[in-house]
Structure formats: C-alpha cells, structure tokens
Amino acid sequence: MSTQHTEPSAYFDELSAALRGAGVPAEQMASTVAELRGHLAETGSSPEEEFGPAADFAARLGGTAPVAAEPAEKAETWLWTADIYNDRRLLALHGDQGWEVEGLDTLGRFKCRRVPGAALRWEYRRELISGKRRAEVLDRLTPEGWEMCGEWTVFAYFKRPKAASEGPAAALDTLPARPGRWLFLSRKGKLLVAVWLLMVIGAVSVSLVDVFDMPPYTVVFVSLFGLVGALIGLKRDAIKGCQG
The missing domain is CATH 1.10.8 (Helicase, Ruva Protein; domain 3)
Incomplete structure (x- = not known):
C-alpha cells in the first residue's frame, strides 16, 4: 500500500x-x-x-533562532580558542553541543552563543582563503548553506545548522554544561609553544649578559621570573575577556 x-x-x-x-x-x-x-x-x-x-x-x-519572547539574559556566551591542529575537531564537538560561533575576536578566540531550550546542533568547516581563493570558496560553499562566521590569518571558518544535512537529528533536547576551559592546545601545539618560550628565554638571556654583564644563573632566574609574571598577566586578561 x-x-x-x-x-x-x-x-x-x-x-x-x-x-x-x-x-x-x-x-x-x-x-x-x-x-x-x-x-x-x-x-x-x-x-x-x-x-x-x-x-x-x-x-x-x-x-x-532565539524565540522572540526569550529573555536575552538567558543566552549563554563563551570565548575559547585552539591551535590549528585542534580547531576543527573541537568545533565539531562544541557544535554538537549547540554552540554557534558568531565570530572571532582579535586574539583569534571563537565567540560563541547558545540559548537554553532553543539550541540546535551546528556543523563547521575551515577553508584556506586568501587572494583569488576567497571568491572561489564562497561561490562553492554558499549554495550549500555555509555561512562564513570568522577569519583568522589565512583561514576562514564556515557554519551551518545541522538541520541542513541531518534533518530532525539536529535538534537538541538537553545541553551539556559550558566547558570550564577556554584554551585547547594539541600535543603539537604545546610543543611549539614550549619551543617558542625557550627561544624567548634564550634571547633575553643573551641580551642581559651582553648589556649588564650578569652571571648566567642570575640571567636565567630573571628570565624565568619575568616569564612567569607575563603568563600570570596573560591568564588574568584572558579570564577577564571570557567573562566580559
């Protein structure tokens, strides 16, 4: 029948x-x-x-979309960042939790929003976009429902609701709690940061020895002390940014 x-x-x-x-x-x-x-x-x-x-x-x-009568204060916001070896995996993970990327700030952090009770799963993709590639990428992705949601250096990020590809499966009945972290680095990303920090310490140490004729152990101590202070300051500023 x-x-x-x-x-x-x-x-x-x-x-x-x-x-x-x-x-x-x-x-x-x-x-x-x-x-x-x-x-x-x-x-x-x-x-x-x-x-x-x-x-x-x-x-x-x-x-x-948020229901018109939904109070704006009920919307959750979240700033987070990841290195290029980890960003696509995390965008997929957080998109499945209802987080919609609304843009990237000047520090390369994803600005996300989610409305409890009115959230939908999102899917994301990253494209290399520079020069003539920009028009080609936009012409290829726009008809498929992809919308650019941010740019960082030579990369562009695109989003679309999973309703476009999964239908009813894109709806969310329950929402996981907002992650407590804001920085997500892969193993390779952590290694690169460690190498960069060692290079900075080395450069500062050489400069101090040449300029002030300090003993090597004093130079290392001063460099490490300054590095720890800088990291604490960066962490404080980042936390303020996440709360703002």
Whole structure:
C-alpha cells in the first residue's frame, strides 16, 4: 500500500507558516527553508520521509533562532580558542553541543552563543582563503548553506545548522554544561609553544649578559621570573575577556 505524500511546495509553505507562528525571524526562517529544500533536492526523498510532519518538524526547528519572547539574559556566551591542529575537531564537538560561533575576536578566540531550550546542533568547516581563493570558496560553499562566521590569518571558518544535512537529528533536547576551559592546545601545539618560550628565554638571556654583564644563573632566574609574571598577566586578561 503506497503512502501519499504532500508536494514539497505545500510542505514548505506549511513549515514556513508554522515557523512564523513560533516567532522565528523572517530572514532566518527563509534561510532555514532554503537549506532544507537544497538538502531534499540532494536526497530525492519526500519531505515527510526526510523530516516528518511539517508541524512537528517546525516545533523542533523553533530552536534555529532565539524565540522572540526569550529573555536575552538567558543566552549563554563563551570565548575559547585552539591551535590549528585542534580547531576543527573541537568545533565539531562544541557544535554538537549547540554552540554557534558568531565570530572571532582579535586574539583569534571563537565567540560563541547558545540559548537554553532553543539550541540546535551546528556543523563547521575551515577553508584556506586568501587572494583569488576567497571568491572561489564562497561561490562553492554558499549554495550549500555555509555561512562564513570568522577569519583568522589565512583561514576562514564556515557554519551551518545541522538541520541542513541531518534533518530532525539536529535538534537538541538537553545541553551539556559550558566547558570550564577556554584554551585547547594539541600535543603539537604545546610543543611549539614550549619551543617558542625557550627561544624567548634564550634571547633575553643573551641580551642581559651582553648589556649588564650578569652571571648566567642570575640571567636565567630573571628570565624565568619575568616569564612567569607575563603568563600570570596573560591568564588574568584572558579570564577577564571570557567573562566580559
């Protein structure tokens, strides 16, 4: 016995109306529906098979944006950073926890936001983007629903809600607690930082010996003392930035 399905246009009309009634902003509603249409075109399946009944799916997709009546103070914010050997893995992990990257600050930290009760899983990708590559990357990714969410040196980061690729599986029922850390370094990243610090200490030591004619052990002590003080200051500033 065959199952009768709604025409995609009628389905998405019903979905749009339901999202509008749920208070989803018009611009984001149109973007979400366009992404879902693109996903459906790729799979070749019917909207009911892929997403379920329009009304039920709209109720889940209400989390693609904060509900208009949701108090702004309920939104969680978080700043964190990682090295280039670790960033894509962590973006995937935190995206699955509902964290949406809204940009990168001048220190290269990801500025994230999440609204409890209205969160959706996000997926991310990193692309090398410089010179002529910028237009090529944007032309390739934009039709697939990817939106640039930040740039750092020669890298660009893109995001899209997982509803575009996973349908109902993108909804989040419960949210893990916000991680207590802000810095995530891979083993290779830690090794590079250690090498850099040793180079700094060496350069400072040579300068002090030449300028002040200090004994080597005094130079090492002064260098280490200054390094510890600098690290404490950086940590204090970073904590203030995360809380701000």
